[in-house]
Amino acid sequence: MTQTENPTKARAPRRRSRWNATDLGLIAVFAALVAGSALIAAIPVGGLGVPITLQTLAVMLTGLALGPARAFAAVGLYLLLGFAGLPIFSGGRSGLGVLAGPSAGYIIGFLLAATAVGWLAVVVLARTAKRTGKLRPILLFAAAMVSSIIFIHGLGILGMMVNAKLDFSKAFLADLAFYPGDIIKNVLAVSIALALHKAFPDLLLRRVRTADTRP
Amino acid sequence: MSSHGLLLAAYVPGSSLIHRAPLWLKFLLVVGCGMASFLIADWAVSAVVMTLLCGLFLLSGAGPARLLRAVRPVLPVLLAIGLFQWWQLGAPTAARIVLNVLVCVVAASILTATTPVQALLDGVASLARPFRRFGADPERFALTIAIMLRSIPFVAGAYMDVRDSARARGLERNPRALVLPVFISTVAFARQTGEALAARGLGEPEDPED
Numbered sequence: 001m002t003q004t005e006n007p008t009k010a011r012a013p014r015r016r017s018r019w020n021a022t023d024l025g026l027i028a029v030f031a032a033l034v035a036g037s038a039l040i041a042a043i044p045v046g047g048l049g050v051p052i053t054l055q056t057l058a059v060m061l062t063g064l065a066l067g068p069a070r071a072f073a074a075v076g077l078y079l080l081l082g083f084a085g086l087p088i089f090s091g092g093r094s095g096l097g098v099l100a101g102p103s104a105g106y107i108i109g110f111l112l113a114a115t116a117v118g119w120l121a122v123v124v125l126a127r128t129a130k131r132t133g134k135l136r137p138i139l140l141f142a143a144a145m146v147s148s149i150i151f152i153h154g155l156g157i158l159g160m161m162v163n164a165k166l167d168f169s170k171a172f173l174a175d176l177a178f179y180p181g182d183i184i185k186n187v188l189a190v191s192i193a194l195a196l197h198k199a200f201p202d203l204l205l206r207r208v209r210t211a212d213t214r215p
Numbered sequence: 216m217s218s219h220g221l222l223l224a225a226y227v228p229g230s231s232l233i234h235r236a237p238l239w240l241k242f243l244l245v246v247g248c249g250m251a252s253f254l255i256a257d258w259a260v261s262a263v264v265m266t267l268l269c270g271l272f273l274l275s276g277a278g279p280a281r282l283l284r285a286v287r288p289v290l291p292v293l294l295a296i297g298l299f300q301w302w303q304l305g306a307p308t309a310a311r312i313v314l315n316v317l318v319c320v321v322a323a324s325i326l327t328a329t330t331p332v333q334a335l336l337d338g339v340a341s342l343a344r345p346f347r348r349f350g351a352d353p354e355r356f357a358l359t360i361a362i363m364l365r366s367i368p369f370v371a372g373a374y375m376d377v378r379d380s381a382r383a384r385g386l387e388r389n390p391r392a393l394v395l396p397v398f399i400s401t402v403a404f405a406r407q408t409g410e411a412l413a414a415r416g417l418g419e420p421e422d423p424e425d
Contacts, residue, residue: 021418022409024355028362029370029405033398035363036370054394061398077363084339085327088367093288095327096245100252100319101289102296164296165304165312184390192395200402 023070026203030066030074031081034058034110035088055090056152057185059110060144063117064193067204071118075111082107105159106152113151117144121193125204137190144186153178227277227328234275234329238338241326248322252315258307261314268321277328285324286317293317336360358418362408369404373397 019027037058063071078088087094089107098107120143128136153175160171197203233241248268255261272282293313300309327335340357377396378387386392412418 020409021412022406024359024418025362025405025407025409025412026402028359029366029401029408031363032366032370033401035367036374039367040371040374057394065398065402077359080339080342081336081360081363084335085323085330086332086335086364095320095323096249097289097320097323100249100316102292102316163316165300165308166296188390188394191391192398195395196398196402199399200406203402 019070026066027070027074027077030058030062030071031077034062034075034078035082035086038088038090053090054185056110056148056182057189059114059152060117060148060186060189061193061196063114063147064121064140064144064189065196065203066118067122068115068118071114072111075114079107079111100163102160102164103156104163105155105157108159109152109155112155113147116151117147120147122204125197137194140190140193141186144189145183148182148186152182226331227275227281228331229276229329231275231329233271233325236329238330238334241330242338245319245322245326248318252319255311255315258311258314261311261318265314265318265321268318268325272321272325272328275325275329281328282321282324285328286320289316289320336364355418358412362412366404366408370397370401373400373404 034055037054040054059075062074065071066074082088082094082098083096085095089098090103093101098104121140124136124139124143128139156178157168157171157175160166160174161168164171166174248264251264252261255264269282272285273279293316297309297313300312340353340360343353343356374397377400378393380396381387381389381392384392409418
């Protein structure tokens with residue numbers, strides 16, 4: 001199987017010049033989507049009214065919808081403009097000062113998690129192209145969970161250890177609070193991603209298929 | 216949320232020495248403070264640096280209210296960390312940790328309060344210039360930034376529209392009904408934008424291979 005969407009190759013700028021105008025539009029608008037999801041008021045879910053922000057949902061969905069290279073570019077663009085001073089981080093924060101705060105690890109983790117889940121999504125979608133049934137959503141959910149546990153939670157814990165000087169067990173406990181929301185958001189992200197690929201079949205799937213048939 | 220409010224949020228117009236300082240110098244200040252926050256081991260040093268930076272911020276004429284607004288988003292978290300570390304590691308260490316984070320936040324807000332957003336974005340776009348020899352295209356990069364900024368109000372508006380229509384149908388507790396239409400219309404918007412760019416000959420790679 002040949003993979004044109006290999007993240008290490010795609011990250012090299014020579015590859016990037018092959019993106020057409022639609023790719024640029026998708027990258028820019030998904031970056032705006034991540035920003036917008038951080039800014040809107042949290043939505044109360046279920047009877048308990050536990051508020052969740054939609055930012056990690058938007059980040060994971062960017063990966064699931066766009067694949068590794070364009071997801072890396074979209075989330076990277078969001079981070080870059082946030083660091084440059086646009087108030088687009090959650091709670092209206094902005095600037096490089098965010099990197100000194102305890103949530104720095106999560107923000108860096110977004111970039112890697114979106115790339116990782118994008119890469120896994122391409123693999124899953126290509127391998128399950130001919131199958132129908134529950135396998136694809138389950139594998140996509142597993143991909144999203146693995147990426148967010150390793151990168152978002154992993155780096156999030158690391159960030160709290162470095163910036164808030166918590167030791168590992170305390171940072172781990174503080175991070176546990178995010179797990180229930182994350183599981184809900186990943187279920188939601190996979191269900192939305194599948195709907196998106198159904199509504200726009202050439203968003204990522206057809207790219208994968210043409211990549212497979214290419215000699 | 217209007218795009219204007221977003222773009223003007225942090226900048227305070229003025230003509231102070233700090234306003235006129237070159238962008239790279241202010242950027243260097245922010246990075247330097249970031250580095251320093253890892254190296255400073257004494258809370259008294261942190262407090263001195265913090266005082267200096269606050270003085271610098273006030274020197275720019277932005278006023279104490281702006282300073283307070285810049286640090287307010289991090290205060291609840293810092294309070295929690297400060298109290299916890301006071302209990303765990305003692306007052307001097309807790310003060311050092313909290314002050315070091317504040318130093319970085321104030322330094323970053325000096326940059327954003329004294330630099331117009333357009334100058335900041337031009338600075339970001341010019342970051343791509345050194346990579347031109349590796350195939351990066353600064354103009355396409357700047358174009359992508361511009362599209363993203365234009366799209367943020369669209370995304371915010373889509374969230375509001377969808378929330379209203381979900382409420383009208385009695386679906387305001389269904390997260391999928393609240394979010395899915397936003398993403399569908401966002402992808403459609405992205406592709407329309409791409410087509411509009413392509414129709415104007417913008418954003419396509421310089422020498423297409425196919």
